[in-house]
Amino acid sequence: MIKNAPLGQHGLIASQIGLGCMGMSEFxxxxxxxxxxxxxxxxxxxxxxxxxxxxxxxxxxxxxxxAKILKDRRKEVVLATKFGIxxxxxxxxxRGLNGTPEYCQKACExxxxxxxxxxIDLYYLHRVDPNTPIxxxxxxxADLISQGKVRYLGLSEAAASTLQRACAVHPISALQTEYSxxxxxxxxxxxxxxxxxxxxxxxxxxxxxxxxxxxxxSIDDFAxxxxxxxxxxxxxxxxxxxxxxxxxxxxxxEVKHCTxxxxxxxxxxxxxxxxxxxPGTKRVKYLEENAAAAEVVLTSEDLEAIEKIxxxxxxxxxxxxxxxMKSVNV
Numbered sequence: 001m002i003k004n005a006p007l008g009q010h011g012l013i014a015s016q017i018g019l020g021c022m023g024m025s026e027f028x029x030x031x032x033x034x035x036x037x038x039x040x041x042x043x044x045x046x047x048x049x050x051x052x053x054x055x056x057x058x059x060x061x062x063x064x065x066x067a068k069i070l071k072d073r074r075k076e077v078v079l080a081t082k083f084g085i086x087x088x089x090x091x092x093x094x095r096g097l098n099g100t101p102e103y104c105q106k107a108c109e110x111x112x113x114x115x116x117x118x119x120i121d122l123y124y125l126h127r128v129d130p131n132t133p134i135x136x137x138x139x140x141x142a143d144l145i146s147q148g149k150v151r152y153l154g155l156s157e158a159a160a161s162t163l164q165r166a167c168a169v170h171p172i173s174a175l176q177t178e179y180s181x182x183x184x185x186x187x188x189x190x191x192x193x194x195x196x197x198x199x200x201x202x203x204x205x206x207x208x209x210x211x212x213x214x215x216x217x218s219i220d221d222f223a224x225x226x227x228x229x230x231x232x233x234x235x236x237x238x239x240x241x242x243x244x245x246x247x248x249x250x251x252x253x254e255v256k257h258c259t260x261x262x263x264x265x266x267x268x269x270x271x272x273x274x275x276x277x278x279p280g281t282k283r284v285k286y287l288e289e290n291a292a293a294a295e296v297v298l299t300s301e302d303l304e305a306i307e308k309i310x311x312x313x314x315x316x317x318x319x320x321x322x323x324x325m326k327s328v329n330v
Contacts, residue, residue: 001047002294007276008173009198012152014078017294018050019043020280025062035283040069042284044076046291052278054082054126055111059092063114070117082126083107099129101140108144124154128330134165142170157328160193167197179203181264182315206268206277207261214250214260238317248309258296265293267306
């Protein structure tokens, strides 16, 4: 069973390895609802109770999917969902940001309805809206707590200064930001700020969108509609350079008698007890593999070896395209 621990310093308790549910509904090729439901049920059996979704995954389909399990096992789940990214109903590839108080209230009520629940455990602002002061957005999110619709608040891809401003309005329990062996930028300012403010750190894409699994060998391994086909780190020379890094991770994993994914996850967990990675998967096989990473113990020598082959900034290419990069670390 996965260990539960305090996420942030305000009372929220969650499993230290969570489950990113996005790929069950969109972005990573073909979906399989039956397998996704099996994966969700198996996650709870393993103690992986910290589930991450958003109103834009699908759009809306992911929350509706999770509702099918929540109907019978709500008390077992620590549920996080998000609002703030708005997708055009006529063209979901077109996106905007909305952190206004009015939209916050509307989005939360819509998520509750889709999820079939009365209260969201952790409600994130998915991306910071540059046109709405963070104080106004967080104030509206705090109102949701007063209304009994939300228990704890989180932000996603927020800069250190934004976190400080947000916490002046209401305690923030979690910050969700991309972090892995090839995405270590948060180490400079964001992680120290989280620790100073008592905010738990939730790394998404801790397996680098599956690249650190060691199973991706070519761009042709992806379905035609897989997001990674247009991701900068999976393009041209970047792909090969990043593949070389994976080969080194695989070699270390063999020495530790674990998979590359497990080594990468164990490394994230080793960064501190305030780290709660949420590797995404839509298959039981990979869920079980990820959960077993909790049993991988890395020595100081192991960590030094990993640092030598994967120092900060080792990844080739940006983690998103130019437009999407404008909405991270805001």
